[in-house]
Amino acid sequence: MEKERHVLVIFPHPDDEAFGVSGTIALNIENGTPVTYACLTLGEMGRNLGNPPFATRESLPKIRRQELVDAANALGIQDLRMLGLRDKTVEFEDDEELTGKISAFIDELNPSLIITFYPGYSVHPDHEATGRAVVRAVERIAPEERPKLHCVAFSNNSLAELGEPEIINDVTAVEDKKIAAIKAHRSQTESMVATWAEKMQSQDPAMLTWIRKERFWPYKWKR
């Protein structure tokens, strides 16, 4: 992994960073690279409330805010920004205003690497809208001055259309931090983590690969 000056991670939901990116975040931080995580919403519309329920529609954002802080702490993120948008509404925000917010982060932090979702390949409308806004902001920078833009893609057509991921980070060295970050998003991950124990015990290869290898597609600029 290349040594970065500053990494800017931009996602719409608390927990978007956990599965595919938290190992890369932790590795960068262990390398002494500052990481800023800008999280657009608090996942207010998350569906999992438990049965028997542990939350209500109204208490869920408060719980997820704390989980986000806990996950950031687990990874050593010093700079966590919450933008205060609302879950499921990112695509309806004014495009120019949203682009401006991201441009302001880039101007302030001068990152050498930005990580977000790949537009067209990230399933949830908030993911798509976030990826599009980041692409718009970075596109405005002259090509030779642009930070690298690494995208997460997981739609069913991503391999067929984007090809194999160009970047695969082995995050085995920070596996514990990654698992701690995933577990920190308890309201979202508890039932999934409960199914892990057996697979971890048997060192299930698919499971280990899923945790240890983080995959990114550099954004393909048209110009």
Place this chain on the structure above:
Amino acid sequence: MKAIDRAEVQQKINSFAEADVYLHLETTNGAYATHNDESFFSAGAYIRNALIRYEHGKIVGDGPFRVGLKLEIGWVYGEGLTHFEIDDQGRLLLAGLDFTGKLAVALQISPSPFE
């Protein structure tokens, strides 16, 4: 939230009748439904902080429950409701949770706007 107590919910619904109240109404099957099963047709809707006034309202059924609020010139309706809470701000939070604990429907009434 706990399992719906019909009498308690009915009493709370009655207390909001003929007053300006704020409504949060939502149905959802999740943004990943079609990703996980391409034959699944995904649909959902929500409205937050609709200012309404109802003449009367009822909770009906044996569980899951249905709620209808009769407006002067219309209706509010929700079905599949299983759980409720009257929170510290005096709001009535009704939710329908599926067998795995995922929200399928929410119908919430508040005397002040939801944040």
